[in-house]
Amino acid sequence: MVGNATFRHENAAIVSVSAVEAPLVMTSNHFDERLAPSLKRLHLSRRLLERVAGVSERRWWPEDVDFEEGAIQAGKDAIAKAGIKPHQIGLMINTSVTRRNLEPSVAVRIHHGVGLPSSAINFDVANACLGFVNGMTLAASMIDSGQIDYALIVASEDSRPTQELTFERLNSETSTREDYLREFATLTLGSGAAAAVIGRHDLHPDSHRIVGGVSRAGTEFHELCVGGPNGMFTDTKGLLDNGLKLVVDAWTEAQDSGWNWRDMDRYVTHQVSNSYTNAIIKAVDLVRNRVPITFPKWGNVGPASLPMTLAQESATLKKGDRVLCMGVGSGLNTTMMELAW
Numbered sequence: 438m439v440g441n442a443t444f445r446h447e448n449a450a451i452v453s454v455s456a457v458e459a460p461l462v463m464t465s466n467h468f469d470e471r472l473a474p475s476l477k478r479l480h481l482s483r484r485l486l487e488r489v490a491g492v493s494e495r496r497w498w499p500e501d502v503d504f505e506e507g508a509i510q511a512g513k514d515a516i517a518k519a520g521i522k523p524h525q526i527g528l529m530i531n532t533s534v535t536r537r538n539l540e541p542s543v544a545v546r547i548h549h550g551v552g553l554p555s556s557a558i559n560f561d562v563a564n565a566c567l568g569f570v571n572g573m574t575l576a577a578s579m580i581d582s583g584q585i586d587y588a589l590i591v592a593s594e595d596s597r598p599t600q601e602l603t604f605e606r607l608n609s610e611t612s613t614r615e616d617y618l619r620e621f622a623t624l625t626l627g628s629g630a631a632a633a634v635i636g637r638h639d640l641h642p643d644s645h646r647i648v649g650g651v652s653r654a655g656t657e658f659h660e661l662c663v664g665g666p667n668g669m670f671t672d673t674k675g676l677l678d679n680g681l682k683l684v685v686d687a688w689t690e691a692q693d694s695g696w697n698w699r700d701m702d703r704y705v706t707h708q709v710s711n712s713y714t715n716a717i718i719k720a721v722d723l724v725r726n727r728v729p730i731t732f733p734k735w736g737n738v739g740p741a742s743l744p745m746t747l748a749q750e751s752a753t754l755k756k757g758d759r760v761l762c763m764g765v766g767s768g769l770n771t772t773m774m775e776l777a778w
Contacts (some may be wrong), residue, residue, distance in 0.1 A: 441525065441688075441730075442651055442653060442690060443649070443650075443691070443696075444574065444578075444649050444650060444651070444652070444653055445475075445648065445649035445692045446577045446578070446580075446581055446647045446648065446649050447581050448580060448581055448634070448637050448639055449577030449578075449580040449581055449636075449637070449638065449640070449646070449647045449684070450468075450636060450637070450638040450641060450645055450646045450647055450716060451519035451573075451633055451634070451635060451643035451644060451645040451776065452520075452521075452587070452610060452633075452634040452635065452636040452641050452644045452645075452649065453515045453516075453633065453634045454515065454518075454631070454632070454634075454744055454748045454751060455511050455514035455515040455518060455521040455557070455631065455632050455633075455743075455745055455748055456629065456630070456631045456677055456744065456748035456749065457507050457510050457511045457514070457593075457629060457630040457631070458496055458598070458629050458735070459496035459497055459498045459502075459507065459595075459627070459628035459629050459630075460496065460498070460499065461497040461498070462494050462496060463494060463495055463496065463497050463500060464493065464722075465486035465487050465492055465493055465494060465624075466484075466493045466599075468486060468624055469484065469486070469588070469637060470533035471604050471608075472604060472607055472608065474486075474502060474608050475607045475608045475609075475612055475617065478610075479539070479612070479613070479614050479617060480575055480614075481614065481617060483542055484691065485621070486621075486625065486692040487713070489621075489710075489712070489713075490621075490625045490710040491714075491730075491732060492595040492624075492625045492709035492710065492732055492733060492736050492737075493733045493736075494624070494734055494735065494736070495626065495627030495628070495629050495734070495735060495736030496627050496628045496629055496735060496736075497594065497597040497628050498595055498597060498613070498628050503537075503595075504535050504594060504595035504630070505543065505546050505547055505550065505593060506550070506595045507593040507628075507629065507630030508531065508543075508547045508591040508592065508630050508632065509546075509547055509550035509551055509552075510630065510730060511591060511593065511630040511631055511632035511672055512529075512547060512550075512551040512589055512591050512611050512632040513551055513552075514632065515589065515632040515633055515634045516551070516589065516634060518634075519587075519634040519636065519641075521587060521634065521636075522555045522565045523551060523552045523553050523554065524553075525587050526551075526554070526557045526587050526588065526589050526634075527556065527557055527558065527579075527584070527585030527586060527587060527588065527597075528558045528559070528565070528576055528579060528585050528588040528589070529547065529548050529551070529553055529557050529558070529559040529588065529589045529590075529591070530544070530556060530559070530560060530561070530562050530572040530575060530576065530588065530589075530590050530591070530773075531543045531544035531547055531559070531560070531561045531562070531591050531592070532561070532562050532563070532568030532569045532572045532590060532591065532592045532740045533561075533568070533591070533592045533739070533740065533741070534563065534566075534568070534594060534634065534635065534664070534739045534740060535593065535594050535595045535596060535739075536561075539547040540557070540561055541749045542769075543561055543562040544559040544560050544561050545559060545709055547559075547591055547740050548634075549602070550552065551589070551643060553589070554693040558585075564740075564766050564768070564770060565739070565766035565767040565768055565770070566617060566707050566737070566739050566740050566742065566743075566765065566766040566767065567677065567707075567740065567742035567764045567765065567766030567768075567770050567771070567772055568587060568592060568739075569590060569592045569631065569633075569740040569741065569743060569744050569764075570581055570743065570762060570764045570772045570774055571772065572592075573574055573590055573633065573635060573647065573774065574650075574772070574774070576590060576635040577599050577647045577749065580635060580636065580637055581633060586636060586637055586640065586646065587636045588634070588635040588636075589632060589633075589634055589635075590632065590633045590635060590744075591629050591630070591631070591632040591740070592630065592632075592662060592740040592741040592744065593629070593630035593631075594626070594627070594628055594630070594738050594739040594740070594741050595627035595628050596623075596628050596678050596736070596738075597628060598626055598666065599623060599626065599664075599666065599667070599668055599669065600623060600624065600626065602667055602756045603623045603624065603668055606668065607620060611765065613665070614745070618673070618708030619670050619671060619672075619755050620668060620669070620670060620671075621671070621673065622662070622669060622671040622673060622737075623664075623668055623669040623670075623710070624738050625710060625732070625737050626669070626736055626737050626739070627735045627737060627738045628692065628738065629735060629738045629741050629745055630741055630745075630753050631646065631741040631744035631745045631748060632744070634746055635647070637647060643756070645760075645776050645777065645778045646775065646776065646777040647774065647775075647776060648774075648777050649774070649775060649777040650691070650696075650762075650772060650773045650774035651687050651690055651691040651772070652687065652770070652771065652772045652773075653686055653687040653690065653770070653771050653772075654682050654683075654768070654770050655679060655680075655682070655683040655768075655769040655770070655771075656767070656768055656769070656770075658675070658676075658679045658768070658769045659662070659681075659699075659767075659768055659769070660672075661675045661676045661679065661767070661769070662767035663767075664677045664678050664767070669767060676767070676769075677712060677713060677716060678770060679750050680713075680765045680771070681716050681717070681720055683765065683769050683770075683771045684717060684720060684765060684771050685720050685721060687771050687772075687773060688720075689774070691773060692699035696775065697698075698761050698773070699722075700724075701727065701759045701760065701761045701775075702727065702754070702758035702759050702760065702778075703727050703728075703729065703750060703754060703759075703760045703761070704723050704727055704760075704761050705729060705743060705746050705747050705750060705759060705760060705761070705762050705763070706722075706728060706743070706746075706762075706764070707733060707737075707742050707743045707763065707764040707765060707766075708730070708732035708735065708736075708737060708742040708743070708746060709732060709737050709742075710732060710737070714728065714730065714732070717763070729746055731745065731746045731747065731749060740766075743762055744762050744772075747760075747762065754778045755778065756774065756778060757777075758778040759776070759778070760775070760776040760777075760778055761773060761776075762774040762775075762776065
């Protein structure tokens with residue numbers, strides 16, 4: 438069955454996936470120290486980031502390192518791991534939320550930095566934290582159509598500039614408890630990069646086939662989380678409640694459409710926080726020890742979060758394992774994608 442909500446692929450697979458950690462470790466205790474004046478003035482407890490969100494640390498790029506360099510490194514690593522050459526890539530999609538300018542696309546610098554040929558189509562796909570999964574779907578469709586043999590999907594995020602501005606704003610004498618809660622999610626963001634080579638399964642029998650999945654949109658909730666270079670402002674409860682309902686709707690539709698995801702070997706979710714992860718596990722009755730958790734050390738790395746987690750898990754996955762990628766992005770949008778490892 439192929440339709441607007443449910444999609445299946447025939448010959449597309451993940452040939453390789455790689456992750457690059459930003460090198461500077463920023464602990465939540467350090468963030469509490471930076472926010473000490475406002476926490477004291479507003480009578481807010483320290484350690485909220487650890488106790489409520491479960492985020493102990495996240496990473497930053499150094500001031501002299503651009504986030505695009507992380508994407509370039511991840512892309513080169515993924516191509517090397519795939520055992521192919523850059524000239525074989527026919528499509529490159531950048532799915533980063535972070536961008537320094539509106540024009541040109543972020544993709545062009547990454548395309549150039551990785552050393553891709555002029556014949557490789559390149560563009561940005563922006564869909565909040567769901568972008569990487571959307572990029573994989575587009576690439577898989579183009580591979581199934583016969584237009585390309587290989588695609589490179591990348592994402593790289595830099596939370597540092599936004600968080601620095603958030604510190605300034607929340608430490609202002611005019612900031613309120615409501616301001617702190619509205620920008621709390623910003624403090625959970627992290628920096629890092631990921632890349633995947635998508636290719637033809639018949640050319641790589643040991644690759645990990647993209648079986649298909651289901652998508653759902655709840656765009657009436659597009660104002661619940663709004664972010665830009667100056668900050669991210671979130672209705673945390675509204676985002677969780679409505680995002681959870683969207684996930685349950687998509688999960689139910691998947692089962693009705695013939696998917697059987699009750700007993701997957703691994704559930705690789707977009708990494709946000711304790712409350713989000715616990716709510717998803719409970720809502721669709723996932724096996725908890727099959728849900729890898731990376732947000733305590735990386736925070737929420739936007740669209741790079743899920744592939745970074747998948748790259749980490751790839752070391753322990755074995756041939757024949759069934760993997761379900763599950764993501765939700767501001768907007769709201771959700772996608773679940775099955776992989777045959």
